[in-house]
């Protein structure tokens with residue numbers, strides 16, 4: 001009797017085991033088909049960091065979010081959606097490692113994090129000139145708030161600074177030791193001086209409070225997820241070429257810029273954050289072209305027959321800009337790897353899809369010209 005009973009129990013146990021195996025396989029089978037997020041690495045508790053990205057729904061911020069999420073970290077994106085868009089990060093919404101907070105950094109923020117990438121600020125000249133007071137508040141009060149947060153929770157903060165701290169430079173190419181040539185009362189000052197004082201704040205918090213800071217001086221960057229209304233040269237030229245309109249060159253077009261593709265920048269930001277370099281580091285692609293050359297190249301890549309028109313020069317427009325990236329190469333082992341044409345083709349593809357999307361949604365915004373509009377009602 002006993003052996004019959006034992007036999008029966010063994011059979012039941014075996015059946016349960018088989019059922020468990022089956023449901024285990026079924027679970028993975030269903031998961032692999034219903035997977036709705038990009039693949040995310042598994043990181044142990046020790047290696048996984050809680051990372052805050054201010055401006056994380058913006059152009060650069062959203063690509064940084066993708067990288068840090070896919071590397072397996074817990075990412076909190078804070079954005080006030082002035083220039084950022086939910087669409088840029090919507091593919092992460094609901095993921096257990098991801099959180100999106102609609103918040104303006106001008107107000108204090110109380111969360112627990114290990115690292116802060118402080119990117120929040122309008123970055124395109126027409127956007128940052130649109131509401132200079134807000135740009136100043138974001139870069140000054142916003143940066144103070146984030147440094148205060150870093151101090152309270154012992155987090156390391158990386159500031160997204162800019163090549164604009166060099167102003168209209170008198171040395172060429174620009175290295176990190178150059179102090180810059182900025183007009184403190186010109187139309188670009190809200191951004192240039194805002195970023196310069198943001199850098200000053202970082203080093204004051206480092207010296208006085210021991211906060212770990214990293215400062216990236218970001219040179220011109222382009223790529224998918226730039227806003228249609230961004231107003232910077234690459235998105236303007238691509239949109240104009242795609243729509244068969246004339247490409248608008250401000251001034252003679254002899255002013256120069258050097259453009260990096262966004263994935264190169266994101267790799268540089270992560271390398272800098274995790275390095276021991278606390279002094280400012282230039283991140284940019286040193287391949288320099290005139291704006292007229294850019295216009296011709298984009299026209300050629302899009303295959304557009306549109307004209308090139310010359311409009312009046314923008315005030316205080318930097319005439320020559322090119323990063324010296326020796327420091328990033330030596331200290332971070334970083335340099336850009338994406339060729340200009342490859343990056344431009346990816347961006348052209350993105351904007352043609354955006355135009356289709358907008359056409360289906362009955363709204364096609366025109367690129368904004370870099371003009372300051374007076375007498376508008378604005379919210380500070």
Ligand SMILES: O=c1ccn([C@@H]2O[C@H](COP(=O)(O)OP(=O)(O)O[C@H]3OC[C@@H](O)[C@H](O)[C@H]3O)[C@@H](O)[C@H]2O)c(=O)[nH]1
Nearest residue numbers: 123125162163220232233236248249250255291314317
């Ligand atoms: O339609 C356009 C737009 C811009 N331009 C010109 O193209 C050049 C580049 O202009 P952008 O607006 O793209 O960018 P800028 O280099 O002036 O500023 C940028 O600098 C570095 C970053 O920090 C910022 O993203 C941004 O401030 C300027 O000389 C501008 O006058 C045109 O000729 N036509």
